[in-house]
Amino acid sequence: MKKITATIESLFRFYIDGFRTMSWWGKKVWLIIFVKLGIMFLILRIFFFPDFLKTNFSSDRERSDYVIEQLTGNN
Amino acid sequence: MLENIDLSLVNWSRGQFALTAIYHWLFVPLTLGLSFILAFMETIYVRTGDEKWKRITKFWMTLFGINFAIGVATGIILEFEFGTNWSNYSWFVGDIFGAPLAVEGIFAFFLESTFVAVMFFGWNKVSRKFHLASTWLVAVGANLSALWILVANSWMENPVGMVFNPDTARNEMSSFRDVVLNPVAIDKFTHTVTSGFVLASLFVLGISSWYLLRKREQEMATRSILVAGIFGLVSSLAVAMTGDMSARTISKVQPVKFAAMEALYEGRTEAPLTAISILSASGEKMGEKKVYDHKLKIEVPNLLSIMTIGDKGGYVPGLKDLVNGNAEKGILPVAEMMERGKYARQVLTDYKMAKEIGDSASVAALGARFSDSEFTENYFRYLGYSYFDHPWQVIPSVPVTYYSFRVMVGLGFLFIIIFILALFFHRNQVLERHRWFLWLSLCAIPLAYLASELGWIVTEMGRQPWIIQNLMPVHVAVSNISAGAVQTTFWLFALLFTALLIAEVSIMVRQIKNGPKH
Numbered sequence: 346m347k348k349i350t351a352t353i354e355s356l357f358r359f360y361i362d363g364f365r366t367m368s369w370w371g372k373k374v375w376l377i378i379f380v381k382l383g384i385m386f387l388i389l390r391i392f393f394f395p396d397f398l399k400t401n402f403s404s405d406r407e408r409s410d411y412v413i414e415q416l417t418g419n420n
Numbered sequence: 421m422l423e424n425i426d427l428s429l430v431n432w433s434r435g436q437f438a439l440t441a442i443y444h445w446l447f448v449p450l451t452l453g454l455s456f457i458l459a460f461m462e463t464i465y466v467r468t469g470d471e472k473w474k475r476i477t478k479f480w481m482t483l484f485g486i487n488f489a490i491g492v493a494t495g496i497i498l499e500f501e502f503g504t505n506w507s508n509y510s511w512f513v514g515d516i517f518g519a520p521l522a523v524e525g526i527f528a529f530f531l532e533s534t535f536v537a538v539m540f541f542g543w544n545k546v547s548r549k550f551h552l553a554s555t556w557l558v559a560v561g562a563n564l565s566a567l568w569i570l571v572a573n574s575w576m577e578n579p580v581g582m583v584f585n586p587d588t589a590r591n592e593m594s595s596f597r598d599v600v601l602n603p604v605a606i607d608k609f610t611h612t613v614t615s616g617f618v619l620a621s622l623f624v625l626g627i628s629s630w631y632l633l634r635k636r637e638q639e640m641a642t643r644s645i646l647v648a649g650i651f652g653l654v655s656s657l658a659v660a661m662t663g664d665m666s667a668r669t670i671s672k673v674q675p676v677k678f679a680a681m682e683a684l685y686e687g688r689t690e691a692p693l694t695a696i697s698i699l700s701a702s703g704e705k706m707g708e709k710k711v712y713d714h715k716l717k718i719e720v721p722n723l724l725s726i727m728t729i730g731d732k733g734g735y736v737p738g739l740k741d742l743v744n745g746n747a748e749k750g751i752l753p754v755a756e757m758m759e760r761g762k763y764a765r766q767v768l769t770d771y772k773m774a775k776e777i778g779d780s781a782s783v784a785a786l787g788a789r790f791s792d793s794e795f796t797e798n799y800f801r802y803l804g805y806s807y808f809d810h811p812w813q814v815i816p817s818v819p820v821t822y823y824s825f826r827v828m829v830g831l832g833f834l835f836i837i838i839f840i841l842a843l844f845f846h847r848n849q850v851l852e853r854h855r856w857f858l859w860l861s862l863c864a865i866p867l868a869y870l871a872s873e874l875g876w877i878v879t880e881m882g883r884q885p886w887i888i889q890n891l892m893p894v895h896v897a898v899s900n901i902s903a904g905a906v907q908t909t910f911w912l913f914a915l916l917f918t919a920l921l922i923a924e925v926s927i928m929v930r931q932i933k934n935g936p937k938h
Binding site: 359360362363368370371373374375377378381382384385389390393394395396397398399405408409412413414415416417 | 482485486489490492493496497500501503504505507508510511512537540541542545586587588589590765768769772803896899900901905908909912916920923927930931
């Protein structure tokens with residue numbers, strides 16, 4: 346148990362040290378990553394990219410029926 | 421219903437997917453190739469103990485990190501688009517697409533992201549060998565990520581290893597092995613990753629050349645040119661070889677795309693390979709599609725037959741054979757495929773009706789047909805043709821496919837020459853004397869990106885109108901949403917990705933100007 350705790354602690358310290366001593370470009374790209382992920386998942390995904398079938402139908406059965414309707418309908 | 425879907429929705433959805441895929445692909449190939457270049461450089465450092473190699477590795481690792489970080493997760497947007505804009509397609513592909521992507525997420529992504537941390541944070545904290553192993557694992561992980569995505573993409577071009585379930589309207593994987601070992605996937609993976617290696621080698625060569633032009637960091641630059649030159653030359657020869665293999669496979673599984681790549685209308689034996697020509701509308705038409713003649717062409721006699729069939733007497737079908745059929749060569753006319761597709765669609769309609777009225781005998785009989793190879797091989801595989809009104813609608817844009825292919829191949833040969841010259845000048849220690857070559861190497865960086873993007877344009881534009889070859893055309897795949905919504909997100913993406921690209925280029929340029937740490 347002690348060994349596991351020590352391993353986790355050293356891993357944690359490894360990452361913390363890595364982030365603390367990061368260069369200017371490292372900090373900048375992390376900022377970009379967070380902004381990008383924020384825009385993608387909190388704005389685009391929620392407000393602009395709802396899953397069409399999940400939003401419009403409540404069960405897989407309904408989704409299947411809808412797609413079969415689309416496939417067998419006219420072109 | 422499909423008749424309510426307007427063409428502008430289809431075109432905006434296609435445009436949006438193309439935009440996001442093109443931007444996403446600006447980040448990916450450099451990651452694929454540069455990761456291996458780092459691994460080679462660090463291996464030299466560990467084997468020789470020469471601190472200069474460590475400094476060189478760390479410099480290129482910085483540029484790798486910038487590209488990796490800014491490009492990461494840009495591909496997820498493509499998955500958003502599947503669910504919103506391409507819902508019929510997403511549902512229809514079922515777990516065929518999901519399984520490789522899940523494997524990618526679990527295996528390659530975690531491998532990559534864990535060891536990326538060791539690569540950047542682990543200098544002087546972990547042993548040299550462990551650090552080196554991490555760098556190699558990042559390279560392998562990044563390329564494995566590409567494998568799974570390309571397996572999924574290849575299935576769309578050559579759908580294999582699945583059975584269609586008429587109850588769920590989904591394709592279910594019947595053989596993971598067939599999906600992974602799909603010949604299109606093997607060719608596409610080897611061709612794509614090796615083209616990434618070439619791009620990264622040109623990136624290293626070009627930036628190193630810039631240092632030499634500026635008379636800065638000469639030792640780092642010449643050492644980097646040696647690594648990039650060797651890796652680039654081997655990779656560019658591999659690109660040529662895998663490209664040839666890929667074209668051969670395409671001629672079998674997507675013959676219409678192949679004929680469009682060659683702008684070949686009349687099939688023939690002893691077919692020459694057109695190195696370059698100018699396409700000119702002949703005045704003739706196939707339906708509403710223009711037929712093009714080759715003007716000012718330079719061709720190699722018999723080579724297309726030899727490269728495609730392995731024999732100069734081999735018959736290479738043209739677009740007219742493929743659309744109108746050629747009984748002598750065993751090529752079905754598209755009109756016949758349309759009839760077969762309509763029959764398959766009728767069976768699906770009858771099955772749906774039988775279920776609705778509770779006719780269990782018909783349900784059993786019709787349902788069994790979807791697992792009967794006679795029906796699936798002769799009818800269901802042509803389902804997608806049932807959505808066309810005219811046979812000529814299966815022809816993609818010939819000029820786009822033809823020119824994209826030729827420019828890509830031409831650039832590929834230019835890159836081989838550049839790598840040979842780089843190694844020759846390096847060996848003779850005259851790199852800095854040939855300033856024209858240093859400029860050429862620098863200019864080759866955008867050309868490498870152009871060639872890489874053109875490769876995807878050949879692949880994706882050449883397979884139009886299909887989203888899944890023979891099974892589903894693009895216009896059937898699209899969701900019934902408003903074109904206005906897609907337009908809005910198109911411009912949002914254009915803005916987001918352009919901002920990311922500007923951020924990447926500006927941070928990279930600043931880092932390159934700073935140079936490696938002393």
